[in-house]
Amino acid sequence: MSKRLEGKVAIVTGAGTGIGEAIAQKFAREGAKVLVNGLPTDPIEEVVETIEENGGNAIAYQGDVSEELQAESCVKAAIDKYGRLDILVNNAGVFLAVAETQDYPIEAFDKTITMNIRSAFLMTKYALPHLQKSRGNIVSAGSEAGFNGVAQNSPYGGTKGWMHAFMKGVAVEQAKHGVRA
Template sequence: MNSTRFEARSVIVTGAASGIGRAAALLFAEEGAKVLVADLNQDGAEETVKTIKAAGGNAVSVAGDLSDPQVVNEVVTTALQSFGSLDVLVNNAGIMDSMAALADVDDAEWERVMRINLTAPFLLTRAALPHMLSAGHGTIVFTASEAGLRGSAAGAAYTASKHGVVGLVKSLAVMYRKQGIRATAIAPGGTQTNILAHSLGAEPDKMSALMNTLVQPQDDAEGAPLGPTVLRDILATNSGRQSTPEEQAAALVFLASDAAVQINGVVLPVDDGWSAV
């Protein structure tokens, strides 16, 4: 461990079995934090913990559905029992939607995306806040999205869920700033993660159809889904270079650090300038 920026601090990172969450968990640990890795994917979570420990760090994992209040309580309780405090919460876990326009979103997709992207971070934040308030300090960082800043980056369900995340960040910042709590978010643009593979129940036929629609030629086939058809050219023109999970994690960890102590209620685009278009 070369840095002590987070020495003696405990951090919960959700969705830390892969992608941005894993990169953030590794970076927090590298900078001295004690890290609880939370993810639905138990094998992936344990692999992240194993990597941290192999480098000399301190980490534990909890596997489960973070929209389940019992799992949420287990995450917070395990962090407190293992590390003695809860200093930073990173609400990163999320899934993509099918890029469907509103009229084409079925109940199951809407409920699943909202449950994982918005209800889960709400539940975990609510469970963590009493401990942070008791300590007189705490930092909460969310992974929002470019889709939380505009209406042209994803389907209706994902876009609504990430706008909800932005609302949580701003409400937290206003309500709790006098109690020593900071809330911020990164808003990633295109990032090289496997979020699509975890979406729609990871159904290969739906994923394949979605990707084919997003990359098909200009003359759309009759009956092509409206959402991907509309979004394809916008995304191709405006979305910029895809980032790596490590680049997103660097911004996330910065927002959690003392270097960002005066930054509160901010949603930081990490998108190669997409939000400036």
């Protein structure tokens, strides 16, 4: 039985736990070579070990991809190891506080914007030249909160609304290169 992602290379951000980990595991089962990204505190090495124990191929990249040099280095690590990039999954993000807008901590607001928006922008920016070559795909974690908002965490809903609009714009501009977003 053929695997749907055989021969493909994917980067999954925020892949140390939860949805990102599940995506990385599934992609590996479907034959993709996976770069598993997470923050220094995330158990990405364990995710890589599990993928390899199940016959998959993965490497870890520990770094905060909301920082420009880390995002660029993350993409470079995938290219250096596997020679190509076919899929970018922008999954890194946070849901930090539960508070009405007037009480929402500014530090949590700033970190939410950085982790949910800046990381997706930077990873997309640095992945695109490689995705254009492979006519690849970008998958970005949105949320119903991006369409409907979310009470007691309006900044989170705002970042997910941005993600939906950002990906629509990227899809239109990159269609001429065969990149799907």
